Amino acid sequence: MWLTARQLHGALAGRVLTRSDFRVPRFATADLTGQTVTETASRGKHLLTRTDAGVTVHTHLRMDGSWRVRPAAERAVGGHRIRLILANDQWQAIGYLLGVVEILPTAAEHTAVGHLGPDLLGPGWDPAEAERRLRADPARPVGEALLDQRNLAGIGNIYKAETLFLRGVDPWRPVGEVTGLAPLVGLAQRLLDANKERPGIVTTGSTRRGEETWVYSRAGQPCRRCGTPVRSADQGRDPESRVTFWCPHCQS
Numbered sequence: 734m735w736l737t738a739r740q741l742h743g744a745l746a747g748r749v750l751t752r753s754d755f756r757v758p759r760f761a762t763a764d765l766t767g768q769t770v771t772e773t774a775s776r777g778k779h780l781l782t783r784t785d786a787g788v789t790v791h792t793h794l795r796m797d798g799s800w801r802v803r804p805a806a807e808r809a810v811g812g813h814r815i816r817l818i819l820a821n822d823q824w825q826a827i828g829y830l831l832g833v834v835e836i837l838p839t840a841a842e843h844t845a846v847g848h849l850g851p852d853l854l855g856p857g858w859d860p861a862e863a864e865r866r867l868r869a870d871p872a873r874p875v876g877e878a879l880l881d882q883r884n885l886a887g888i889g890n891i892y893k894a895e896t897l898f899l900r901g902v903d904p905w906r907p908v909g910e911v912t913g914l915a916p917l918v919g920l921a922q923r924l925l926d927a928n929k930e931r932p933g934i935v936t937t938g939s940t941r942r943g944e945e946t947w948v949y950s951r952a953g954q955p956c957r958r959c960g961t962p963v964r965s966a967d968q969g970r971d972p973e974s975r976v977t978f979w980c981p982h983c984q985s
């Protein structure tokens with residue numbers, strides 16, 4: 734999300750919008766042309782594009798969404814999948830199948846994203862506050878707690894599985910029984926930071942196909958450390974249930 738925000742920021746910030754095309758019913762008549770984009774920031778998985786008129790365009794990719802930045806003169810393809818176009822005289826940012834598209838006053842951003850915990854890649858990253866929030870529900874399995882964006886924002890399913898493997902922590906261990914929660918969160922932050930400028934996610938140090946992760950998406954394959962088959966199972970309550978991966982020998 735950080736990378737997407739940076740791409741949008743690079744294309745839009747400091748330039749006057751010459752076109753805004755909201756293809757969602759609620760904002761179909763909205764028109765931001767003439768406003769200057771001041772920045773695009775990410776907050777967890779939310780993207781916030783702010784203008785000098787005190788307006789924020791809040792988007793979220795959810796499952797299938799994506800943004801593409803193209804030259805302004807280019808004809809946008811994939812019309813029926815487009816939910817939003819923001820353009821200036823040089824660039825157009827085209828949002829496909831976005832799960833959330835809304836306009837709100839910048840001053841009211843907290844109503845959309847304020848429930849989020851500290852952002853691992855944000856300027857105000859606060860590991861102590863993240864740890865406090867994680868420990869507030871000590872019986873909760875650590876794999877679930879790490880994914881709850883109200884505790885801390887930015888850890889996706891891959892980082893969760895990989896961080897727990899690297900720290901030797903079973904995803905089902907109650908978060909109250911995890912020692913070294915601060916270094917665990919610190920490691921997740923470093924993994925995110927190391928990957929923020931590339932499209933894929935690598936935690937092993939190898940970018941070769943099939944070697945990028947320790948346990949994520951490797952169910953049934955031998956653990957890279959001990960050879961025990963990697964296990965997978967759904968974790969969490971619907972609708973937040975996510976498949977997790979772990980080595981039953983290396984993680985306890």
Ligand SMILES: [Zn+2]
Nearest residue numbers: 956959980983
């Ligand atoms: Zn192992």
